Amino acid sequence: MTGAEDDRDVTQFESWAATYDSSPLQKRYFHPVQRVLLHHAASVAPDPAHVLDIGCGTGSLLRRARAAFPGSTLIGLDPAPSMLRAARARHSAAVRYVAGRVEQLPFPDAGFGLVLSTLSFHHWRDQRRGLAETGRVLRPGGTLVVADHFATGWLRPVFATAGKRDRMHTHREVDAMLRAVGLTPAGWRIAHTVTAFLHGSRHRACDRACGRACHRPFLPLVALCTATKPHGPATGAG
Numbered sequence: 001m002t003g004a005e006d007d008r009d010v011t012q013f014e015s016w017a018a019t020y021d022s023s024p025l026q027k028r029y030f031h032p033v034q035r036v037l038l039h040h041a042a043s044v045a046p047d048p049a050h051v052l053d054i055g056c057g058t059g060s061l062l063r064r065a066r067a068a069f070p071g072s073t074l075i076g077l078d079p080a081p082s083m084l085r086a087a088r089a090r091h092s093a094a095v096r097y098v099a100g101r102v103e104q105l106p107f108p109d110a111g112f113g114l115v116l117s118t119l120s121f122h123h124w125r126d127q128r129r130g131l132a133e134t135g136r137v138l139r140p141g142g143t144l145v146v147a148d149h150f151a152t153g154w155l156r157p158v159f160a161t162a163g164k165r166d167r168m169h170t171h172r173e174v175d176a177m178l179r180a181v182g183l184t185p186a187g188w189r190i191a192h193t194v195t196a197f198l199h200g201s202r203h204r205a206c207d208r209a210c211g212r213a214c215h216r217p218f219l220p221l222v223a224l225c226t227a228t229k230p231h232g233p234a235t236g237a238g
Contacts, residue, residue, distance in 0.1 A: 009123045014082045029192070030119065033222050034061045036191040037118055037147045040224055042068045044186070045143040048113030052077065052137065054102050054130075055120025059087030062095050065116075072114075077105070102130035110139040119222070121148040122167040132181040138229040144183065146225045147191050150174065171225070178227045186226040194219035 038061070051069055053062050056076030065074055074095045078084050084097045091097075100106045102117075103126050115134050124130040134144055149168055169177070175185040 010079050014080050030060060032196065033147050033192050034064055034118055037061070037116065037145055037224060038064055038068045040189065040226070041114060041116060041143070041145045044145070044226060045114040048072050048142070050075065050112045051114045051116065052107070052112045054115060054117040054134070055123065056087060056097065057083045057120075059091050059095065059097065061116065061118050062087075063091065066095075069114075075107075075112075077102070101125070102133055105133045105137050107137045109136055110142075112137050113139055113142045115142070115144045117144075117146045117148070119148055121146050127167075127169075128177050128181065131177055131183065135181050135183050135229055138183075140229055140231045142229045143186075144225075144227045144229075146227075147222055148225075149221070150223050150225070152220070152223065171223070174225055178225075183227040183229055186228050188226070189224045190220045190222075191224045192220075192222040194221050196221075 048069065049071075050073045051065060053065070053074070053076045056062060056078045057080075059076055062074050062076050065072075076084075076087060076095065076097045077100050078087070078097070079099065079101050081099060084099055087095075087097050098106060102124050115138055121127065121130075131144075138144065150171060152170055171188055178185050
Protein backbone atom coordinates (compact mmCIF):
# COMPACT_ATOMS: atom_id res chain seq x y z
CA MET A 1 0.00 0.00 0.00
CA THR A 2 1.26 3.48 -0.81
CA GLY A 3 1.41 6.32 1.69
CA ALA A 4 -1.36 8.12 -0.20
CA GLU A 5 -3.64 5.08 0.02
CA ASP A 6 -2.89 4.74 3.72
CA ASP A 7 -3.70 8.40 4.37
CA ARG A 8 -6.93 8.02 2.41
CA ASP A 9 -7.94 5.05 4.56
CA VAL A 10 -7.30 7.01 7.76
CA THR A 11 -9.27 9.98 6.38
CA GLN A 12 -12.22 7.70 5.59
CA PHE A 13 -12.25 6.27 9.10
CA GLU A 14 -12.02 9.78 10.52
CA SER A 15 -15.22 10.67 8.67
CA TRP A 16 -16.97 7.46 9.80
CA ALA A 17 -16.22 7.74 13.51
CA ALA A 18 -19.49 9.44 14.51
CA THR A 19 -21.72 6.86 12.79
CA TYR A 20 -19.45 3.80 12.73
CA ASP A 21 -21.09 1.93 15.63
CA SER A 22 -24.60 2.48 14.27
CA SER A 23 -23.85 1.09 10.81
CA PRO A 24 -26.00 -1.92 9.73
CA LEU A 25 -22.72 -3.67 8.96
CA GLN A 26 -21.98 -3.98 12.66
CA LYS A 27 -24.56 -6.71 13.27
CA ARG A 28 -24.15 -8.53 9.97
CA TYR A 29 -20.40 -8.25 9.53
CA PHE A 30 -18.21 -6.85 12.30
CA HIS A 31 -19.91 -8.32 15.38
CA PRO A 32 -20.04 -11.92 14.07
CA VAL A 33 -16.36 -11.78 13.13
CA GLN A 34 -15.47 -10.32 16.53
CA ARG A 35 -17.39 -13.07 18.35
CA VAL A 36 -15.60 -15.81 16.41
CA LEU A 37 -12.22 -14.15 16.91
CA LEU A 38 -12.69 -13.69 20.66
CA HIS A 39 -13.94 -17.24 21.16
CA HIS A 40 -10.95 -18.59 19.25
CA ALA A 41 -8.46 -16.26 20.97
CA ALA A 42 -9.73 -17.27 24.41
CA SER A 43 -9.26 -20.92 23.50
CA VAL A 44 -5.65 -20.53 22.33
CA ALA A 45 -4.57 -17.81 24.80
CA PRO A 46 -6.89 -18.20 27.80
CA ASP A 47 -5.20 -15.92 30.34
CA PRO A 48 -2.97 -13.23 28.81
CA ALA A 49 -1.86 -10.50 31.18
CA HIS A 50 -1.90 -7.89 28.40
CA VAL A 51 -3.99 -7.81 25.21
CA LEU A 52 -3.39 -5.44 22.29
CA ASP A 53 -6.04 -4.73 19.63
CA ILE A 54 -4.42 -3.28 16.48
CA GLY A 55 -6.80 -1.11 14.47
CA CYS A 56 -9.21 -0.91 17.40
CA GLY A 57 -11.43 1.78 15.87
CA THR A 58 -14.19 2.77 18.28
CA GLY A 59 -13.28 -0.04 20.68
CA SER A 60 -16.07 -2.44 19.73
CA LEU A 61 -13.89 -5.54 20.03
CA LEU A 62 -12.35 -4.45 23.33
CA ARG A 63 -15.79 -3.83 24.85
CA ARG A 64 -16.54 -7.50 24.18
CA ALA A 65 -13.05 -8.63 25.15
CA ARG A 66 -13.62 -7.66 28.78
CA ALA A 67 -15.88 -10.69 29.23
CA ALA A 68 -13.45 -13.02 27.45
CA PHE A 69 -10.39 -11.73 29.32
CA PRO A 70 -11.64 -10.30 32.64
CA GLY A 71 -8.22 -10.27 34.28
CA SER A 72 -6.28 -8.83 31.37
CA THR A 73 -5.06 -5.30 30.71
CA LEU A 74 -6.69 -4.22 27.43
CA ILE A 75 -5.02 -1.74 25.07
CA GLY A 76 -6.27 -0.50 21.71
CA LEU A 77 -4.21 1.15 18.98
CA ASP A 78 -5.51 3.12 16.00
CA PRO A 79 -4.14 5.83 13.68
CA ALA A 80 -7.46 7.73 13.41
CA PRO A 81 -7.89 10.33 16.21
CA SER A 82 -11.67 10.54 15.81
CA MET A 83 -12.02 6.80 16.22
CA LEU A 84 -9.99 6.93 19.42
CA ARG A 85 -12.08 9.80 20.78
CA ALA A 86 -15.23 7.77 20.15
CA ALA A 87 -13.66 4.72 21.82
CA ARG A 88 -12.69 6.69 24.94
CA ALA A 89 -16.18 8.20 25.15
CA ARG A 90 -17.74 4.73 25.12
CA HIS A 91 -15.33 2.96 27.44
CA SER A 92 -14.12 3.01 31.00
CA ALA A 93 -10.71 4.21 32.01
CA ALA A 94 -9.73 0.57 32.52
CA VAL A 95 -9.05 0.31 28.79
CA ARG A 96 -6.17 2.28 27.38
CA TYR A 97 -6.34 3.72 23.86
CA VAL A 98 -3.18 4.76 22.05
CA ALA A 99 -2.64 6.64 18.78
CA GLY A 100 -0.19 4.97 16.46
CA ARG A 101 0.49 2.73 13.48
CA VAL A 102 1.31 -0.93 13.42
CA GLU A 103 4.53 -0.33 11.51
CA GLN A 104 5.96 1.50 14.53
CA LEU A 105 4.23 0.26 17.65
CA PRO A 106 4.73 2.58 20.64
CA PHE A 107 5.27 -0.28 23.08
CA PRO A 108 8.32 -2.02 24.59
CA ASP A 109 9.49 -5.45 23.54
CA ALA A 110 7.70 -8.58 24.75
CA GLY A 111 4.89 -6.77 26.55
CA PHE A 112 1.79 -8.64 25.27
CA GLY A 113 0.60 -12.19 25.63
CA LEU A 114 -2.07 -11.72 22.93
CA VAL A 115 -2.31 -9.40 19.93
CA LEU A 116 -5.53 -9.14 17.91
CA SER A 117 -6.42 -7.52 14.61
CA THR A 118 -9.94 -7.56 13.23
CA LEU A 119 -10.47 -6.50 9.61
CA SER A 120 -7.59 -4.02 9.66
CA PHE A 121 -4.74 -6.09 8.18
CA HIS A 122 -5.61 -5.07 4.60
CA HIS A 123 -5.31 -1.42 5.68
CA TRP A 124 -1.73 -1.76 6.96
CA ARG A 125 0.71 0.32 4.93
CA ASP A 126 3.53 -2.26 5.22
CA GLN A 127 2.12 -5.63 6.26
CA ARG A 128 5.45 -7.40 6.67
CA ARG A 129 6.84 -4.62 8.83
CA GLY A 130 3.61 -4.58 10.83
CA LEU A 131 3.93 -8.31 11.47
CA ALA A 132 7.55 -7.82 12.51
CA GLU A 133 6.50 -5.13 14.98
CA THR A 134 3.75 -7.38 16.27
CA GLY A 135 6.32 -10.11 16.85
CA ARG A 136 8.55 -7.65 18.68
CA VAL A 137 5.86 -6.71 21.21
CA LEU A 138 4.66 -10.29 21.75
CA ARG A 139 6.21 -12.12 24.66
CA PRO A 140 7.82 -15.50 23.89
CA GLY A 141 4.97 -17.98 23.62
CA GLY A 142 2.51 -15.16 22.88
CA THR A 143 -0.24 -15.41 20.27
CA LEU A 144 -1.34 -13.31 17.30
CA VAL A 145 -4.85 -13.71 15.87
CA VAL A 146 -5.75 -11.81 12.69
CA ALA A 147 -9.23 -11.78 11.11
CA ASP A 148 -9.35 -10.42 7.59
CA HIS A 149 -10.14 -10.98 3.93
CA PHE A 150 -7.55 -13.19 2.28
CA ALA A 151 -7.11 -14.06 -1.39
CA THR A 152 -8.34 -17.64 -1.24
CA GLY A 153 -11.00 -19.48 -3.18
CA TRP A 154 -13.51 -17.23 -4.92
CA LEU A 155 -11.96 -14.11 -3.36
CA ARG A 156 -8.64 -14.50 -5.17
CA PRO A 157 -9.92 -13.52 -8.66
CA VAL A 158 -12.15 -10.85 -7.11
CA PHE A 159 -9.20 -9.11 -5.46
CA ALA A 160 -7.00 -9.58 -8.52
CA THR A 161 -9.63 -7.95 -10.74
CA ALA A 162 -10.04 -5.10 -8.25
CA GLY A 163 -6.27 -4.53 -8.11
CA LYS A 164 -6.13 -5.40 -4.39
CA ARG A 165 -3.76 -8.37 -4.44
CA ASP A 166 -1.03 -6.21 -2.88
CA ARG A 167 -3.23 -6.06 0.25
CA MET A 168 -5.11 -9.35 0.05
CA HIS A 169 -2.78 -12.34 0.31
CA THR A 170 -3.21 -16.09 0.12
CA HIS A 171 -2.81 -18.22 3.23
CA ARG A 172 0.53 -19.45 1.92
CA GLU A 173 1.76 -15.90 1.36
CA VAL A 174 0.76 -14.80 4.85
CA ASP A 175 2.38 -17.87 6.41
CA ALA A 176 5.59 -17.02 4.53
CA MET A 177 5.48 -13.44 5.86
CA LEU A 178 4.98 -14.72 9.40
CA ARG A 179 7.94 -17.08 9.16
CA ALA A 180 10.10 -14.34 7.65
CA VAL A 181 9.62 -12.18 10.77
CA GLY A 182 10.16 -15.01 13.23
CA LEU A 183 6.57 -16.00 13.98
CA THR A 184 5.19 -19.52 13.69
CA PRO A 185 1.94 -20.03 11.73
CA ALA A 186 -0.52 -21.98 13.88
CA GLY A 187 -3.51 -22.52 11.63
CA TRP A 188 -6.44 -21.02 9.77
CA ARG A 189 -10.21 -21.17 10.14
CA ILE A 190 -13.26 -19.52 8.60
CA ALA A 191 -14.67 -16.62 10.61
CA HIS A 192 -17.58 -15.51 8.40
CA THR A 193 -19.23 -16.50 5.12
CA VAL A 194 -21.29 -14.75 2.48
CA THR A 195 -24.30 -16.92 3.39
CA ALA A 196 -24.04 -15.97 7.07
CA PHE A 197 -23.63 -12.30 6.13
CA LEU A 198 -26.73 -12.35 3.95
CA HIS A 199 -28.76 -14.04 6.66
CA GLY A 200 -27.45 -11.73 9.36
CA SER A 201 -26.05 -14.50 11.52
CA ARG A 202 -23.21 -16.90 12.05
CA HIS A 203 -22.54 -20.39 10.81
CA ARG A 204 -25.34 -22.12 12.75
CA ALA A 205 -27.86 -19.97 10.86
CA CYS A 206 -25.94 -20.75 7.69
CA ASP A 207 -26.59 -24.45 8.39
CA ARG A 208 -30.32 -23.84 8.65
CA ALA A 209 -30.44 -21.58 5.61
CA CYS A 210 -28.53 -23.73 3.14
CA GLY A 211 -29.38 -27.13 4.61
CA ARG A 212 -25.78 -28.24 5.01
CA ALA A 213 -23.19 -28.31 7.75
CA CYS A 214 -20.58 -25.58 7.64
CA HIS A 215 -17.71 -28.04 7.63
CA ARG A 216 -17.57 -26.84 4.02
CA PRO A 217 -18.73 -23.23 4.38
CA PHE A 218 -20.31 -21.63 1.35
CA LEU A 219 -18.26 -18.72 -0.01
CA PRO A 220 -15.91 -17.87 2.88
CA LEU A 221 -15.66 -14.13 3.45
CA VAL A 222 -13.36 -13.65 6.45
CA ALA A 223 -10.68 -16.00 7.78
CA LEU A 224 -8.75 -16.20 11.03
CA CYS A 225 -4.99 -16.56 10.95
CA THR A 226 -3.22 -17.62 14.15
CA ALA A 227 0.52 -17.40 14.84
CA THR A 228 2.75 -17.73 17.87
CA LYS A 229 6.08 -16.33 18.92
CA PRO A 230 8.60 -19.08 19.70
CA HIS A 231 9.51 -19.57 23.31
CA GLY A 232 12.74 -18.05 24.59
CA PRO A 233 14.08 -16.18 27.60
CA ALA A 234 11.22 -14.38 29.36
CA THR A 235 11.52 -10.64 28.80
CA GLY A 236 8.07 -9.32 29.66
CA ALA A 237 4.98 -9.85 31.73
CA GLY A 238 2.84 -10.93 28.77
